[in-house]
Amino acid sequence: MAQYLKDDIQESIAAAALTIFAQKGYESATMAEIARAAGVSTGNIYRYFANKDALFYGVVDDGFARAFTLLLRRRVKALAGVEDVRTLPPTAAYHMLSEELLRFCIANRLRVVILLGRAGGSRYERFSEETVERLIELAIEHFRALDPCLSVTEVMRFNLDQIYQGLVRTMVSTLVRFEDETAIREAVHGYSKYHLVGLKSFFT
CATH class of the missing domain: 1.10.357 (Tetracycline Repressor; domain 2)
Structure with missing residues (x-):
């Protein structure tokens, strides 16, 4: 079944990632922390970004x-x-x-x-x-x-x-x-x- 991705969720994840990366740094930040800040499940992040690298370089x-x-x-x-x-x-x-x-x-x-x-x-x-x-x-x-x-x-x-x-x-x-x-x-x-x-x- 095709996955339908929502722009607003992707934007929320990106905004949360910016905040967490700025607070904790690339190395210390985790996908679970970013998910909590975005109000989504950790698994849901991987529907939008393959891994932490993809998310990091997606926002910077x-x-x-x-x-x-x-x-x-x-x-x-x-x-x-x-x-x-x-x-x-x-x-x-x-x-x-x-x-x-x-x-x-x-x-x-x-x-x-x-x-x-x-x-x-x-x-x-x-x-x-x-x-x-x-x-x-x-x-x-x-x-x-x-x-x-x-x-x-x-x-x-x-x-x-x-x-x-x-x-x-x-x-x-x-x-x-x-x-x-x-x-x-x-x-x-x-x-x-x-x-x-x-x-x-x-x-x-």
């Missing part, structure tokens, strides 16, 4: 990961040639792209939490680490363009790694702690001001 797919990476890269690249972000007018590309990235993170709050902080054991396990590495290289590229004589030592790279790990952890913590858009914006804005001023001081 490669297209999403690529979109996040692209937005982040475009935001950093928009600072090319800018010595002090505080001198930029509100209509500058950097501010526009910062807003686009923030809107993306708010609209996909749980997916970003999973991608940057709860993906251990999945193929995105190193995504957070790779994001930090990417940000370090972009920062070095930016400040070398301003000062071609800039020399980056092993100690500087270590410090940059700590700085950007902190940035990523803070973003994850903000999205976990706050659901309200206004609160998220306030937290991100406050930390961003500190980060950008501190980073400029680090290189000068």
